[in-house]
Amino acid sequence: MSYAYLFKYIIIGDTGVGKSCLLLQFTDKRFQPVHDLTIGVEFGARMITIDGKQIKLQIWDTAGQEAFRSITRSYYRGAAGALLVYDITRRETFNHLTTWLEDARQHSNSNMVIMLIGNKSDLESRREVKKEEGEAFAREHGLVFMETSAKTAANVEEAFINTAKEIYEKIQEGVFDINNEANGIKIGPQHSPTNPSLPGAGGQGGSQGGGCC
């Protein structure tokens, strides 16, 4: 299917916080309570619309366990957006956010939009991390924040779409060099860089119509 842009995402966070379930809920609109654990990486994609434009989200879902960090790190590269997920019913998954954030910032491009997600909001009775704590962490580190439930689908669409909106805005502002695929953004096959409705590559004036393939 034709798209104006393709954004590459990565989902990170401790094991068992619901990364794969969030992806499944977003791409397939279903919840699988018993889910095979993710080995290496998994992948999903979905089309969304922002500002009347078709945007393809290409989402890489990673294994959360620390032993695989050195392998999953290679998927950070070339991501435009990251969903950093913790489980509101397990305090330790929140405590590990700093490590995750450091890792993400070190191995990704500096413009990557990071969305902090407190998942399992349906399990209010087992909550260990207050919403305010998530908000404060996000504020302190310049992240967007949202609590979601992959089970009830609450805020799942919003989490993925709001991240895309941020990226889209950054493109409009010329922050992202859209001609450099290492930024996790690709212009759709029908939308060559010469299309005047698209913003030019930030600070790269004069490089019109850089070869199509």
Add this chain to the structure above:
Amino acid sequence: MKGQISTQIVKILFSQDGVILVDAPPAYQNCVNKTGKMLITEYEKKSMIYVEWKIKNELITSETEDKEWSLVDVMQQESGSDDAKDDEYLDCLKLHLKNIKQVKIINPNERVELMEVGRTWLFDFRSGNFSEFVIDVTAMLNTMKEFYPEVAPTDYLSSFINLIPNFVSTLTGIVYSEWNPEQGDVKRSLSKYKREGFPNLPQREICERGEPLSLAQWQSFKNSEGKIYNVDVLKKIIFKGGLSIEIRKEVWMYLLKYNKWEYPSDQQEEWISKCRDDYYAMKSIWKNIKPDVKDTRFKKCHDSVWKDVLRTDRDLAYYSGSDNPNLEKLFNILMTYCAVYNSHLGYVQGMDTLLSPILYLLDNEADAFWCFVGFMNRTSPNFEKSQTYMRMQLYNTINLLTFLQPEFVEYLKKKGCDHLGFCFRWLLVWFKRELSMENVINLWEVLWTGLPCENFHLLICVSLLESQQAMFMENDYGPEEILQHIHNMRDTIDVAATLNSAEAIYNQIVSSEYLPESIIAALCLPRNKFISKPE
């Protein structure tokens, strides 16, 4: 042309002290034979990665001023690098990764040569971490092509690799070599480069699976005392046809080195009984840890094992339902292994996946534990935190594929997929995720024979990849499509056909006129039997 180099190290990617500079260009002779610390550092951007060697605790001077290599003076050291507090070491050599043209292992385990244009540096790693360094540098040089398109992909031909826990130990030779852009057309140059030194492969002969080992056959391999003789012949039959159901439990215990081929029946029984007791003794150790003294490491292990037990093969009747006692068994075995038997390694995801078929088949907790130990003795390097062994296996697989299907590898390179990251899951859990329980049982018992070579499972990878080659290339699949396709292959894999094809590939390789070092190492072939280079 280069931007301002910041003095702020963003990240230290590698660090090892006790590294001696053995040889260096004349201007650096005063540093030769000094001990220092080897670092791989990253500054600001990912494109600024350096190999640095810092000299231990003495001031050095040099008249040299070089654009790429420079002796950073002591002032700079003091004025704020991250390492400033670490005055045990002083900045000395700093080589931009971009300028490294060749990495060569001179002496396995210890000595490596780094080459830039007209200059060579020799380092001895006296305090370990040698292979880590070689692998890290090589891996980074590989990924660099993204930042410096003029740098060609690694020469997979040249002998990287080697295996089994002490992989790099037996290896010498060039592990990275830069393509020379002066040589003209990239594609032509690359394919010429790759084929250089490769023999013409003989025709691939079709292989066919045999019959599974029957009960009667099995009995015929036992002498009156119950000892198994002619184990080599027996293993060959298992390799060709697997096992029939009625003897599977018993023979698995031999293949996984729990039962001993050489024990007579009475000694075997004694041994098994002792092992079972040992298992329950180990199990009681962690079972008796009182909740209030549970340290965080134990708790972490406990929680993560239980979390994964709840999502291991739950669609299988044997593990389904909420109060299934087999979940408890799975949990007990993993806990005994991870918290007691091999607590150094601890629990890593995927172990559950390897255990599940064993427990399913043996349906006995203590026996399944010891068989799992046997399997883990082979596969535990897969779970090490450095993931070095996993990376080595991927390297070996691409080497084999380059030897057999160079144009396919060229395609994967073009798509940025030649790291074979999409095969990670295959190798980590021996194709368990891609196959039904019945099929995985059929595959594993063949692989456990260790025939026809140590790393036959890599040829399973190659065989599966070959079977998808046309699909990938005709549809112009990129990294995403390939990963998705590979993960969707579950239940479409024909184990018998895959084994036939892998065996045919093996036969084709070993009947080659001679073999490159990389192939001998990848498959762990006996060196004396295969000539690595033509006379």
